[in-house]
Amino acid sequence: MALSSDVPAGATRAVRLMGEELVAWRSAAGAVQVWEDRCPHRGMRLSYGFVRGERLACLYHGWEYGTGASCQRIPAHPDLTVPASIKVQAWQVAEAGGLIWAGRDAGAPPTLPERSPLASLSIRCAPARFLATIGSGDGPMVSTTRGGVSLHLGWHQSADDEFMLHAAVDTGTDRTAALAVLRSLRSDLEAEMAA
Amino acid sequence: MSLEPAVRDQWYTLGALADFPTGTARRRLLSTDIVITRIGELISVTAAGDALPVRTDYGHLWTTLGTPERALFDMPEVRESDRRHVHCGAVHVRASGLRLIENFLDLAHFPYVHTDILGSEERPEVARYEVEQRRDVDELWATKCEFFQPRAAAAAEGGQISRYMYRVVNPFNVMLYKTPPTAPNRWDVIALFVQPVEPDLSIAHPYMLVIDDTSTDAQLIGFQQMIFLQDKIVLENQRPRLLPLQPGRETPTRADLSSVLYRRWLKEKSLTWGTEERSDRAA
Numbered sequence: 001m002a003l004s005s006d007v008p009a010g011a012t013r014a015v016r017l018m019g020e021e022l023v024a025w026r027s028a029a030g031a032v033q034v035w036e037d038r039c040p041h042r043g044m045r046l047s048y049g050f051v052r053g054e055r056l057a058c059l060y061h062g063w064e065y066g067t068g069a070s071c072q073r074i075p076a077h078p079d080l081t082v083p084a085s086i087k088v089q090a091w092q093v094a095e096a097g098g099l100i101w102a103g104r105d106a107g108a109p110p111t112l113p114e115r116s117p118l119a120s121l122s123i124r125c126a127p128a129r130f131l132a133t134i135g136s137g138d139g140p141m142v143s144t145t146r147g148g149v150s151l152h153l154g155w156h157q158s159a160d161d162e163f164m165l166h167a168a169v170d171t172g173t174d175r176t177a178a179l180a181v182l183r184s185l186r187s188d189l190e191a192e193m194a195a
Numbered sequence: 196m197s198l199e200p201a202v203r204d205q206w207y208t209l210g211a212l213a214d215f216p217t218g219t220a221r222r223r224l225l226s227t228d229i230v231i232t233r234i235g236e237l238i239s240v241t242a243a244g245d246a247l248p249v250r251t252d253y254g255h256l257w258t259t260l261g262t263p264e265r266a267l268f269d270m271p272e273v274r275e276s277d278r279r280h281v282h283c284g285a286v287h288v289r290a291s292g293l294r295l296i297e298n299f300l301d302l303a304h305f306p307y308v309h310t311d312i313l314g315s316e317e318r319p320e321v322a323r324y325e326v327e328q329r330r331d332v333d334e335l336w337a338t339k340c341e342f343f344q345p346r347a348a349a350a351a352e353g354g355q356i357s358r359y360m361y362r363v364v365n366p367f368n369v370m371l372y373k374t375p376p377t378a379p380n381r382w383d384v385i386a387l388f389v390q391p392v393e394p395d396l397s398i399a400h401p402y403m404l405v406i407d408d409t410s411t412d413a414q415l416i417g418f419q420q421m422i423f424l425q426d427k428i429v430l431e432n433q434r435p436r437l438l439p440l441q442p443g444r445e446t447p448t449r450a451d452l453s454s455v456l457y458r459r460w461l462k463e464k465s466l467t468w469g470t471e472e473r474s475d476r477a478a
Contacts, residue, residue, distance in 0.1 A: 021434065037434070038434045040445065040446045041445060041446050041447075041448075042433060042445055043433040043434045043435065043439070043445060044429060044432060044433050044434075045432040045433075045434060048428070048429075048432055058307075059307060059308070059428075059429065060304050060307060060308065060429050060433075061303045061304050061307055062306065062307045062316070062319060074448055075303075075306065075307075075316075075319035075320070076302075076303040076319055076320060076321040076448065076449075076450040077320070077321070077448060077449060077450065078319075078320055080448070086446055
């Protein structure tokens with residue numbers, strides 16, 4: 001659902017997944033979590049919040065959520081022991097191959113060689129066309145070689161006719177050349193859609 | 196679309212009177228097109244050719260699509276001669292008007308949304324306050340609210356414990372009373388008149404009746420607009436945009452007493468316009 005480099009320590013990132021709004025965030029110590037982008041208190045999007053150490057604080061009222069997505073602090077009531085029932089909806093999360101992977105009721109996380117994150121691009125394209133061109137492959141990522149450059153592609157569908165493509169490369173790859181190949185791949189897909 | 200009585204039979208503002216010069220203007224209220232025609236002091240308001248009731252109180256134009264049980268609410272402070280009457284503009288907000296009212300009633304966000312102005316992250320505690328449904332006038336009141344504010348108003352020179360009262364006069368109109376920095380024995384009045392345009396689109400018309408001899412109008416308006424634009428960021432990013440009334444959808448705490456009472460009051464009125472569809476009730 002994102003490149004590992006899209007979510008540096010201390011940052012949040014809003015991600016749309018099949019119309020659902022999610023937030024990925026990375027703690028100061030480097031742990032990534034993926035949650036519903038909605039504070040259970042008043043529905044504020046948590047991607048607008050601030051990472052404070054190992055917690056994510058909501059912008060609206062400063063409620064802080066930690067590991068396991070449970071609320072640790074309600075600033076309006078400093079003496080309150082926060083009930084364990086106050087939790088954000090959390091997704092399973094893993095990092096592999098330069099990407100962040102999220103799932104619900106998903107099996108074991110993908111096992112992938114270490115790769116270098118390149119770039120994420122949004123592509124306006126119908127699902128059938130996208131999958132026919134990229135190819136669904138055997139594993140979680142598809143590898144394609146164009147113009148002598150190998151791209152390793154992960155993706156998720158963000159909306160009805162929009163995909164986010166997350167590209168990683170083998171270490172030592174010429175990144176400028178790889179970016180040009182990635183952009184031409186997008187142009188081809190979008191041109192086919194327009195035709 | 197048919198409107199339930201709880202929203203149809205209420206008074207709504209269409210904006211400040213000054214925003215309706217001689218001629219014809221078009222507005223939208225409760226998903227209905229409205230035409231306003233002004234000739235001199237004479238103002239008529241119509242929807243689909245039908246004339247609607249008109250009021251011109253508190254510097255604003257008011258109308259209704261139904262037959263309100265009560266006269267337009269009274270704001271006695273408007274008759275106190277030493278108050279400044281300040282219109283703070285019209286702000287479009289992509290959210291339910293009910294969310295706007297609820298945010299206006301909220302103290303706990305001051306340190307986080309209006310940081311170092313209406314609240315400080317060092318002092319975020321919300322002390323217990325009192326809420327009351329006044330059934331004789333069908334209003335909600337929150338009283339004995341206190342909060343530490345680093346810069347409570349345009350004329351503030353330092354931090355103070357501000358005292359607040361809130362008065363909800365109908366589902367889309369609310370006012371707060373707070374201690375002015377320059378006259379601690381009086382109450383400033385800040386009203387928020389909400390024009391519900393669509394269920395998830397509103398226009399906020401903040402209006403102040405304040406005691407302040409020093410600030411210019413531009414300073415007063417600038418302060419209020421700064422505060423309101425900070426609120427707008429939150430209001431447009433709450434999910435869902437419509438107010439959820441279904442138990443368990445959101446999580447109130449003691450600081451949210453006024454929100455709890457407000458939502459209970461809306462349910463008691465069977466109000467659904469601007470609220471999230473419920474899955475726990477038969478349609």
